[in-house]
Amino acid sequence: MERATGDDIWCMAEVDIFADLSAAEMETIAAAAPMKTYSAGDLLYSPHQPVETLFILKKGRVRIFRISPDGRALTTALITPGTIFGDMLLLGQQMHDNFAEALDDVVVCVMARADVHRFLLSDPRISIRISEILGRRVAELERRLSDTVFKSVPQRIAGTLCLLAGEQQKRPLGRGVQLALTHEQIAALTGTSRETATKVLGEYADRGLLKLSRGKVTILDPDTITAEAGQ
Amino acid sequence: MERATGDDIWCMAEVDIFADLSAAEMETIAAAAPMKTYSAGDLLYSPHQPVETLFILKKGRVRIFRISPDGRALTTALITPGTIFGDMLLLGQQMHDNFAEALDDVVVCVMARADVHRFLLSDPRISIRISEILGRRVAELERRLSDTVFKSVPQRIAGTLCLLAGEQQKRPLGRGVQLALTHEQIAALTGTSRETATKVLGEYADRGLLKLSRGKVTILDPDTITAEAGQ
């Protein structure tokens, strides 16, 4: 029992939106958010199976993506542990065009819509942090939108690699950061085709900026890659 | 004095984020948000002159946009009366890459950062609505991002015209809606060049879907235009 409670609080304490809460408060919320696991490749939700719940990612990675009429995919977000996500119809709108897929084996906490309102939105300390998260997401999407309009594919790929590397291992961005992504996933993140992604990555690798291996990209020369992204 | 107070409340009552408040509460907030006017073409803020304030648009239109290194512009949002906007560093992040420009002569209420925290973020009734607004903005940006990746320029232009027409005159979307936009502004909204925007609009006009005149686009056949947008 105490083990279980401890685990739940571990779940909560890692999540920055609960940073202002006391241990007792976290326990109350944790009790309303049971854990659930998914295997790599599983869909957590889709336009056809929408969910009325909020997820808190504990372990693994999740990607949020959309599908074009002709079947191409665009990844709009990569969720990392400690982050909340969900269909967001809890925030008033239905963004049912989104799929959520587990990239790795994944552990999440699940909170029902009613509890989201009771525990999260009614508490100013938490709702202000939700606003912060949404604000960050707005800023990121604005950047990606202008990048897709303004920049070339090589620039976008370089920029995306820098961004992901930077948030993977906080701070300066050293050499040798490994990103566990296939060319296909990079293509879906940058809004290009798998073939061009392969070509561009190959050119960067030839120049010694990257090392490529199956399903992994290692950044060898962060500075040049950053410069390559253009601003 | 009473006139002035009445005007201020008029300002507030039109804004949906204050819908839950009493008249007295609105007055308190209104007192902290003096009015300010700008002429068409004026910049309300820019990356070089950032502001630490929140704007509430009372009258006119404002566009939020970004500039590419080589001078092209991309409009990321068109603000209409009753909507809040701002540099959003009040929400924890700096999205200083944005310009805000008055499209028409504009009247806004301006609220300082400290008052934003005191009056808005600390009140659950308001902060939940701010979350809603940000959530809607996230959904809109996700749609625009996937549209730029998936759709052709003609489809994006058709979609943008439908969207703007729909939110201009709420509900069904009748025929004969007029949009006060130049080809250049439409190009900046859809992430294309002015020349191609002109060509595409001309083709739609030839087919009898639109009527064009200087600085205005009139939608003649909403159904076909909507279909043209693809989904």
Place this chain on the structure above:
DNA sequence: CGCGAACTGTAAGCGCGATCACCGATCCAC
């Protein structure tokens, strides 16, 4: 260990839309 699936690499072709270079039309200010 051998098969199939997923991932990676390569190359030719071509179409969309950016870019460049204009000119006419409309509007506004003086």
Place this chain on the structure above:
DNA sequence: GTGGATCGGTGATCGCGCTTACAGTTCGCG
């Protein structure tokens, strides 16, 4: 009403990146 500025229209050129079509490679799994 005249000059300047903004807006609208049009064509030629050209290159990026999508598409199509394979072939080789690494991995997981039975």
